[in-house]
Amino acid sequence: MFGAFVGNEAGAVTVDWVVLTSGLVGLGLATVAVVSGGLENLSGDIGQSLANASVGPSVFATLGSVFSDDFSAGSAGWFGGQMVTLAGFGNVLQLGPGQLATMTANLPPGTSTATITFDLIGVDDLSGAPATVFVNGQAVAIYSDNHGNITTSAPDVAGISVTLDQHYTNDPMGSGSHGHDSRATYTITVTDPGENLTFGVGSGSGEPTSDEFYAIDDVDISVG
Numbered sequence: 001m002f003g004a005f006v007g008n009e010a011g012a013v014t015v016d017w018v019v020l021t022s023g024l025v026g027l028g029l030a031t032v033a034v035v036s037g038g039l040e041n042l043s044g045d046i047g048q049s050l051a052n053a054s055v056g057p058s059v060f061a062t063l064g065s066v067f068s069d070d071f072s073a074g075s076a077g078w079f080g081g082q083m084v085t086l087a088g089f090g091n092v093l094q095l096g097p098g099q100l101a102t103m104t105a106n107l108p109p110g111t112s113t114a115t116i117t118f119d120l121i122g123v124d125d126l127s128g129a130p131a132t133v134f135v136n137g138q139a140v141a142i143y144s145d146n147h148g149n150i151t152t153s154a155p156d157v158a159g160i161s162v163t164l165d166q167h168y169t170n171d172p173m174g175s176g177s178h179g180h181d182s183r184a185t186y187t188i189t190v191t192d193p194g195e196n197l198t199f200g201v202g203s204g205s206g207e208p209t210s211d212e213f214y215a216i217d218d219v220d221i222s223v224g
């Protein structure tokens with residue numbers, strides 16, 4: 001009888017089927033339990049990132065000004081320099097002795113040219129110590145005021161052109177008691193500036209601001 005039992009292959013196949021399919025269902029449930037936690041986590045992260053993402057104006061900016069500051073509301077966004085009010089000039093960003101003032105503008109992707117315009121002002125008793133203009137850390141222009149008479153130069157820098165419009169020379173106007181200030185408007189064009197443009201001006205004066213200083217005003221950066 002035992003021999004016949006071992007040799008007999010007939011029987012209800014549903015018994016095997018139930019055992020095997022229940023095993024598969026269990027495996028499926030276990031997989032869901034393991035994977036769903038991670039997926040929920042990931043979708044939560046994606047949702048949070050989308051909720052937090054801000055679409056800044058730079059995404060939509062195509063032409064025109066991306067930065068403008070006349071210092072009427074202080075000097076937020078600038079590193080170095082201090083806003084002062086000068087008779088004849090209004091609010092400007094003053095550079096103390098040896099001081100460097102910089103700001104960084106974010107430009108729209110694909111910007112082909114950026115144009116920086118600003119006024120550089122030499123105040124009171126300067127006697128030739130220069131102010132240096134920097135774009136992305138590179139010196140692109142030098143301005144020396146000697147009691148209102150100015151000397152300017154612009155080193156050859158690839159992709160950068162500098163023009164300057166002097167408003168007056170050696171006239172006793174503007175701030176302070178020493179007369180003889182100077183002011184010029186710079187226009188600096190930067191080709192293929194990248195997405196972050198850093199602009200700065202450094203003072204080479206070694207004298208206190210009560211005697212002399214450089215200042216900047218009406219800084220505007222536009223892209224095209």
Ligand SMILES: [Ca+2]
Nearest residue numbers: 070090091217
């Ligand atoms: Ca101003």
Ligand SMILES: [Ca+2]
Nearest residue numbers: 125126207212
């Ligand atoms: Ca001096």
Ligand SMILES: [Ca+2]
Nearest residue numbers: 124175176179
């Ligand atoms: Ca003056």
